[in-house]
Amino acid sequence: MLVRFVASSRLPTEWGDFLMHGFEDPASNKEHVVLTMGDFDNGEPVLSRIHSECLTGDALFSLRCDCGNQLRTALQAIAEEGRGALFYLRQEGRGIGLLNKIKAYRLQDAGADTVEANERLGFGADMRDYSLLGPMFAHLGITSVDLMTNNPRKVMALSDLGIEVRQRLPIETSSNPHNEKYLRTKGAKLGHMFRAD
Numbered sequence: 033m034l035v036r037f038v039a040s041s042r043l044p045t046e047w048g049d050f051l052m053h054g055f056e057d058p059a060s061n062k063e064h065v066v067l068t069m070g071d072f073d074n075g076e077p078v079l080s081r082i083h084s085e086c087l088t089g090d091a092l093f094s095l096r097c098d099c100g101n102q103l104r105t106a107l108q109a110i111a112e113e114g115r116g117a118l119f120y121l122r123q124e125g126r127g128i129g130l131l132n133k134i135k136a137y138r139l140q141d142a143g144a145d146t147v148e149a150n151e152r153l154g155f156g157a158d159m160r161d162y163s164l165l166g167p168m169f170a171h172l173g174i175t176s177v178d179l180m181t182n183n184p185r186k187v188m189a190l191s192d193l194g195i196e197v198r199q200r201l202p203i204e205t206s207s208n209p210h211n212e213k214y215l216r217t218k219g220a221k222l223g224h225m226f227r228a229d
């Protein structure tokens with residue numbers, strides 16, 4: 033069964049008032065949310081971010097990745113524009129889940145990079161599936177986006193779903209000693225268009 037819309041409510045945040053739309057995915061038993069601001073009726077491209085859940089970076093202030101920083105940067109950019117959408121997909125750890133990500137971090141502490149760690153656990157480098165976005169875009173009436181990402185796979189995934197990506201907007205965040213290797217590996221092995229500080 034396809035991902036389906038369940039309910040919306042107001043979500044005031046430190047950047048402004050968003051609408052929060054909840055979706056359920058019966059196949060994976062996952063719940064996803066989209067935060068929107070403004071009106072999409074005129075068909076103009078919508079400033080958008082497709083963000084993959086990162087409990088450690090988004091909620092626990094981790095410096096091992098750039099996720100929390102990107103989340104805040106995206107919400108701020110949407111609020112400044114007064115119009116946009118943030119898709120928050122519950123695909124933790126590039127789709128391997130939180131506990132496997134902790135195991136992957138352990139392997140990284142022992143010298144593996146983020147891709148090698150996934151592989152040693154028996155996973156591909158990136159297990160995320162973006163097809164679930166189709167019904168979410170349809171429900172919100174968004175057909176064209178300006179996408180905040182450094183990840184070319186997301187641009188291709190949206191094109192495959194028939195969503196026009198008018199432009200890719202880089203989402204640069206600063207590096208620190210804890211995430212330098214991770215950011216380098218994303219550039220070298222996962223095709224991210226990352227420019228280190």
Ligand SMILES: Nc1nc2c(ncn2[C@@H]2O[C@H](COP(=O)(O)OP(=O)(O)OP(=O)(O)O)[C@@H](O)[C@H]2O)c(=O)[nH]1
Pocket residue numbers: 082083084085086087096097098099102123124125126127128133136137146150180181182183186203214218224
């Ligand atoms: N398996 C694994 N997942 C990680 C690791 N560090 C961060 N993540 C997850 O990676 C996801 C974010 O992916 P990124 O590759 O950082 O960025 P992206 O979303 O592909 O691309 P951008 O749009 O440019 O941010 C989140 O689900 C994080 O939980 C790691 O070392 N191992």
